[in-house]
Amino acid sequence: MSLIVLCAGGHARVVVEALLSRGIRPAAVADRDAARIGAAIGGVKITGSDDDVLKMPADGVELANGLGNRASRGDSGLAGRRALFDRFAEKGYRFPVIAHSSAVIASDVQLGAGAQVMAGAVIQPAARIGRNVLVNTRAVVEHDCIVGDHAHIAPGAVLCGGVSIGESVHVGACAVVLVGVKVGAGAVVAAGAVVTKDVAAGGFAGNE
Numbered sequence: 001m002s003l004i005v006l007c008a009g010g011h012a013r014v015v016v017e018a019l020l021s022r023g024i025r026p027a028a029v030a031d032r033d034a035a036r037i038g039a040a041i042g043g044v045k046i047t048g049s050d051d052d053v054l055k056m057p058a059d060g061v062e063l064a065n066g067l068g069n070r071a072s073r074g075d076s077g078l079a080g081r082r083a084l085f086d087r088f089a090e091k092g093y094r095f096p097v098i099a100h101s102s103a104v105i106a107s108d109v110q111l112g113a114g115a116q117v118m119a120g121a122v123i124q125p126a127a128r129i130g131r132n133v134l135v136n137t138r139a140v141v142e143h144d145c146i147v148g149d150h151a152h153i154a155p156g157a158v159l160c161g162g163v164s165i166g167e168s169v170h171v172g173a174c175a176v177v178l179v180g181v182k183v184g185a186g187a188v189v190a191a192g193a194v195v196t197k198d199v200a201a202g203g204f205a206g207n208e
Helices: 010-021 050-054 079-089
Strands: 002-006 028-030 044-048 061-065
Touching: 002 010, 002 050, 010 061, 028 050, 044 050, 050 079, 061 079
Parallel strands: 002 028, 002 061, 028 044
Antiparallel strands: none
16 A cells, blocks of 8 residues: 655655655655655655545555654644645545654554654653554653554653653653653644643743
8 A cells, every 4th residue: 555645844755754764665655745756755746736635535545743842931833744645534545653763662552643763763662653653763662551543742751650641742852751741732842841730721831
C-alpha cells in the first residue's frame, strides 16, 4: 500500500527519514502550496495537494502527518497538526504508527494511530501514547506515562514515571516533568522547564 506524507515542511523531512530508516520509501509528499509541487524532500517528490490526496480511495493509501508546530506561552501551536490529522481520519484514511529504527519502545507500550517516535527516543513499559502524538528526537517517556492525543513531546524532553499529559499539550525541548505530575489539555511546558507540580488545562509552566 502506498504511503503519502502530508505537508512538506521541516518536520516532514524528519518523518521521511524515519520511514527510510525502516526501509519504507514514501510514494509522494503532498503540500497545500501549489508552488512547491515538483520539488522534493528527502528524495521524495511533492506531487500534489491535500485535495489531490482526498481524491484517492481511503482504503488504497496510508498517510503520515508531516506538519510540525511552534508553541508560544499561550498556545501549544498544535491546532493545525490536529486539524490536518482529523480532516483525513474522519474520512477513513489510516495513519500508521511511525517509529525510527533507532527508537527504543518497550514491548507493552500502547501507540495510537498516527503516533510518531523519532530517532533516539525511548518509551518505557506500560506507557500509553495517544493518536497523532509526536515523541520527538531523543525524548524520554518513562514507565506508566499517559500522553494524550495530538500532544508533542519535543526533542530531549523527559517525562518521568507516571506523568499524565493531556490532549494537545506541548512539552518543550529538554523540559523535565517530574514523577506523577499531571499536565492539563492544551497546556504549554516551556523548553528547559522543570515541572514539579500539576499544570492546569491551558496553563503554562516555565520561566515567566
